[in-house]
Amino acid sequence: MHPSTWLKTDDTGLYCEPGEFYIDPMNEVATALVTHGHADHARAGHHRVYASPETLAIMQTRYGEDMATHQHAVAIGESINFNDVKATFYPAGHILGSTQILIEYAGYRVVVSGDYKRRHDPTCPPFKVVPCDVLITEATFGLPVFKHPPIEHEIEKLLHSLRVFPERCHLVGAYALGKCQRVILALREAGYAKPIYLHGAQLKLCDLYKQLGIDLGELIPVSEVADKKTLAGEIVIAPPSALADRWSRSLPNVRPVVASGWMQIRARAKQKNAELPLIISDHCDWPELLQTIEEVNPKEVWVTHGREDALMYQAEKMGFKAKALSLVGYDEEEQGGD
Amino acid sequence: MDAFSHLLEQLYFTSGNKAKAQLIADYIANTPDPDRGWAIAAMAGTLRFEFFKRNTVKKLITEHTDPALFAMSYDYVGEVSETVAHLWPYSEPSDSLPTLTEVVQTFASVSKQKVSETLAHYLTIMTPAQRWALLKLGTRGLRIGVSARSIKQILADYGNKDIKEIETLWHAVTPPYVDMLSYLEGKADKPDIENAVTFHPVMLSHPIEDSDINAFTKDTWQIENKYDGIRVQLVVKPNNAVDDKTQKGSGSDGDESEKALFSRTGDDISHSFPDLLESVSGNMVLDGELLVIHNVEHSNGLAKDSVKKGGSNVKAQSDDKGAFASSATQPDVDTFNALQQRLNKKKPSKALQSSAPVGLIVYDALVLDGEDLTDKTLKARRNALEEWFQKTSNSRLFLSETLNATSPQTLRQLHTQVCQNRAVEGLMIKRLDSHYVPGRPKGQWFKWKRDPLVVDAVMMYAQRGHGKRSSFYSDYTFGVWEDSQLLPIGKAYSGFTDEELKKLDNWVRRNAVGRFGPVREVKKELVLEVAFDAVHPSSRHKSGVALRFPRIHRIRWDKPASEADTLANVKALIEG
Ligand SMILES: [Zn+2]
Ligand SMILES: [Zn+2]
Numbered sequence: 001m002h003p004s005t006w007l008k009t010d011d012t013g014l015y016c017e018p019g020e021f022y023i024d025p026m027n028e029v030a031t032a033l034v035t036h037g038h039a040d041h042a043r044a045g046h047h048r049v050y051a052s053p054e055t056l057a058i059m060q061t062r063y064g065e066d067m068a069t070h071q072h073a074v075a076i077g078e079s080i081n082f083n084d085v086k087a088t089f090y091p092a093g094h095i096l097g098s099t100q101i102l103i104e105y106a107g108y109r110v111v112v113s114g115d116y117k118r119r120h121d122p123t124c125p126p127f128k129v130v131p132c133d134v135l136i137t138e139a140t141f142g143l144p145v146f147k148h149p150p151i152e153h154e155i156e157k158l159l160h161s162l163r164v165f166p167e168r169c170h171l172v173g174a175y176a177l178g179k180c181q182r183v184i185l186a187l188r189e190a191g192y193a194k195p196i197y198l199h200g201a202q203l204k205l206c207d208l209y210k211q212l213g214i215d216l217g218e219l220i221p222v223s224e225v226a227d228k229k230t231l232a233g234e235i236v237i238a239p240p241s242a243l244a245d246r247w248s249r250s251l252p253n254v255r256p257v258v259a260s261g262w263m264q265i266r267a268r269a270k271q272k273n274a275e276l277p278l279i280i281s282d283h284c285d286w287p288e289l290l291q292t293i294e295e296v297n298p299k300e301v302w303v304t305h306g307r308e309d310a311l312m313y314q315a316e317k318m319g320f321k322a323k324a325l326s327l328v329g330y331d332e333e334e335q336g337g338d
Numbered sequence: 339m340d341a342f343s344h345l346l347e348q349l350y351f352t353s354g355n356k357a358k359a360q361l362i363a364d365y366i367a368n369t370p371d372p373d374r375g376w377a378i379a380a381m382a383g384t385l386r387f388e389f390f391k392r393n394t395v396k397k398l399i400t401e402h403t404d405p406a407l408f409a410m411s412y413d414y415v416g417e418v419s420e421t422v423a424h425l426w427p428y429s430e431p432s433d434s435l436p437t438l439t440e441v442v443q444t445f446a447s448v449s450k451q452k453v454s455e456t457l458a459h460y461l462t463i464m465t466p467a468q469r470w471a472l473l474k475l476g477t478r479g480l481r482i483g484v485s486a487r488s489i490k491q492i493l494a495d496y497g498n499k500d501i502k503e504i505e506t507l508w509h510a511v512t513p514p515y516v517d518m519l520s521y522l523e524g525k526a527d528k529p530d531i532e533n534a535v536t537f538h539p540v541m542l543s544h545p546i547e548d549s550d551i552n553a554f555t556k557d558t559w560q561i562e563n564k565y566d567g568i569r570v571q572l573v574v575k576p577n578n579a580v581d582d583k584t585q586k587g588s589g590s591d592g593d594e595s596e597k598a599l600f601s602r603t604g605d606d607i608s609h610s611f612p613d614l615l616e617s618v619s620g621n622m623v624l625d626g627e628l629l630v631i632h633n634v635e636h637s638n639g640l641a642k643d644s645v646k647k648g649g650s651n652v653k654a655q656s657d658d659k660g661a662f663a664s665s666a667t668q669p670d671v672d673t674f675n676a677l678q679q680r681l682n683k684k685k686p687s688k689a690l691q692s693s694a695p696v697g698l699i700v701y702d703a704l705v706l707d708g709e710d711l712t713d714k715t716l717k718a719r720r721n722a723l724e725e726w727f728q729k730t731s732n733s734r735l736f737l738s739e740t741l742n743a744t745s746p747q748t749l750r751q752l753h754t755q756v757c758q759n760r761a762v763e764g765l766m767i768k769r770l771d772s773h774y775v776p777g778r779p780k781g782q783w784f785k786w787k788r789d790p791l792v793v794d795a796v797m798m799y800a801q802r803g804h805g806k807r808s809s810f811y812s813d814y815t816f817g818v819w820e821d822s823q824l825l826p827i828g829k830a831y832s833g834f835t836d837e838e839l840k841k842l843d844n845w846v847r848r849n850a851v852g853r854f855g856p857v858r859e860v861k862k863e864l865v866l867e868v869a870f871d872a873v874h875p876s877s878r879h880k881s882g883v884a885l886r887f888p889r890i891h892r893i894r895w896d897k898p899a900s901e902a903d904t905l906a907n908v909k910a911l912i913e914g
Contacts, residue, residue, distance in 0.1 A: 144403075145411045145424035264424070265415055266350060266470075275351050309856065310410040317404075326850075 001106040003134050018105055019085030023112050035114030036098035050074050054097025061208050092116035093127035094282055095178030102130050110134040118288040122185050123214055135298040139306030140283040141261055148285040154278040155186045161276050166233045168255040173240035176202050178282050180237050181209050183259050184216045195220045199238030339435045342377050343471035349482045358484050359492050373438045375514025380475050382489040389445035389476030390453050398454055402427055413856050419473035423466040432463035497522025510534035535573050535596050537604040538623055538704050539776035543783035550784055556744040564764040564785055565699055566674045567629035569602040574620050610683050613691045617734045623705040630672035631697035634734045669736040671761050675874045701738035704774055712774035757788040764788045790869035791911050792891050793903040796824055797864045800846040801857050810839055811846040816866050820905040824862055825881040833889030865894035865902050873911045883908055
């Protein structure tokens, strides 16, 4: 039976009828399989949740220990049966604990890739190419204008700016889950050994990363710095929204920096008032999306949140059958860890 | 080229005029001639030629990338140059980039057939940021958030001069401004502009407030129609006084005068209006409204004895002809819609010039018969203008009619009355004792616009915006009822707050029912109160109407779609 007859979208999300479960549902449901911890994929209040141990830990950190009645940790490569449906979790390379989910039913293999990227990320194992009939892919950066430069290059821009403006506090807007830790690790890899200062919203997740064995170096909450003037010439990481709010006024001579895949587009960088836009993304850029379709080589590509049109067009040009899968609730910028 | 691209990059992302001015001043101080002069020209918008046409760029990118992917990318990025800068498929970075001057000279001298090839070569050796700078520069599309006026201010500060000095110099000097820059640096004399045709910075008005209306007293103010054309400045100098090396102005060959028509912001728009320029001579600077005026031709050269006096009224002439109307030819004014076909036409055809002839309704004079009037009061300038119109014959110049009100109450009545005429945009109210002061001095001149027209329409389609708004469905097509069917009548993408935009976007996402490329069709359930300035008949739209400057006035979350307006309601608002 073709997957389009048993894998459907509704107001809640993507629903597998014969398995009676949702993947990344937006509302509270009986059974949810969750690909990763970003807020537009992981919500609290489900009856039963299946996710990687890291994703469960992230959800507990964000929503509390009781974020779901039953919490099932699924290991990478592990399969679980729901009625006649078999679901297997594979790494997606997006953020800590991120997975793609292979669904097998009635002779068909469908891969729900969640969010993913193909670049090296020290916090998670690389994306695994899983052969399938239908690949459900995101298209957050699904336009050929998106070519993310190497992260080292972007980090060098930040370090250069610190040298040119030693009197200014470099306030980096970075999403609290994934992006923040990736920026910290890239700074450490580039040899930046000074303490990095954090906005309160970044603390809990950075602590969780440390508990899970990821060394982020010395981190200091901004709230513990008595004399904020001493933050001149230092790096402070905060949620992107904090760049514009009152909180940032306590910092000395702020240079607003934003780390996001959207920063490639001038108008976007401008909109965020970034004086220094850093193009750092946890999603695929255009060449990575095409590379993935080619390597996975499915019969069909279903495209979800993002720029579906261009990717569908390109996939068809490459000889794949393609269709858009309209899913509710994916907020590409505010919650999606761009 | 790298320094220039770097400057643009910094300017682009730096907010605050002061910081931008510092960056530019620093660039001017540290960049040699003639590069810096070309950069100034690029930033101030005075580069006189395009390196290449936008079309050349589009053709090039179409040949080298997939057109459908380009279209989708452009739809997202919202800007051709940036889209091309990212999409250009070849990259061979070079250490020896050409200087800005080399780029300018190359494109100034390259043969037409080689333009595309030259551009392709430059794109290939440049980074995306440099490509962007080149494309913006080459198509004269640079927008850096620094106005031409700010550039003049920066130059004034750089040379320790008054900005007015730069403004009067400005239209007499040409890029790369070597003379002006060395004058500013104290290394040369001031460039000689005695007889050049130059733009004089204009005086602007403030929107009127209730308190201003209440304070209105008789005999203090000059009241005129606010015309719905474009504000221009007509500058005419006798030719014999013009220096050879000043190749300014656009008077045609064999003409006895040097003359130019400037937009309100000082852009030379002479080339679009040869009909007006050919008709004028003398030694003057006039401030007025450019409009399509249908009765300019019949009197041309024939009606020597008829002195033109401006009137407000269009085809349907009212009884109230104003103070000077008795002996005057009233201008037969057409709508802004008619004028629009003449704007931005580099070479208007003879046919267009005769089907949409332009004229000028003159409301002020800065110079008349060679005499500078800017230090005189408006009353004195007006008197001089009236005298001048008595003795001068010109078929395309009309004197702006003055209107009467004696109290706040009669002023309000006058406004209501004037606004019934759809070719008039409201009232201008100017102090009779006002001197002609460039800029927007307080309390001198007021504009009182008409209230917008509104209809209740139903949202039919939504499209993502460009640039900043590309993650939002922010462009809405709306329609009104004809029988049981909705017919689209226009598109709006402004008038709402950021908060409302979020709500609208959310509503679109939840109520989308179909998709045509980037366009989402939505459930026909949301009523938008749309404001606009005018309705025109249009054969291009199925509804048969086109709205001028539609914007969202209110979102009627409460109103059922069935109660929205009908097409007949809208057609009833057509002017004329
Ligand atoms: Zn996502
Ligand atoms: Zn994500």
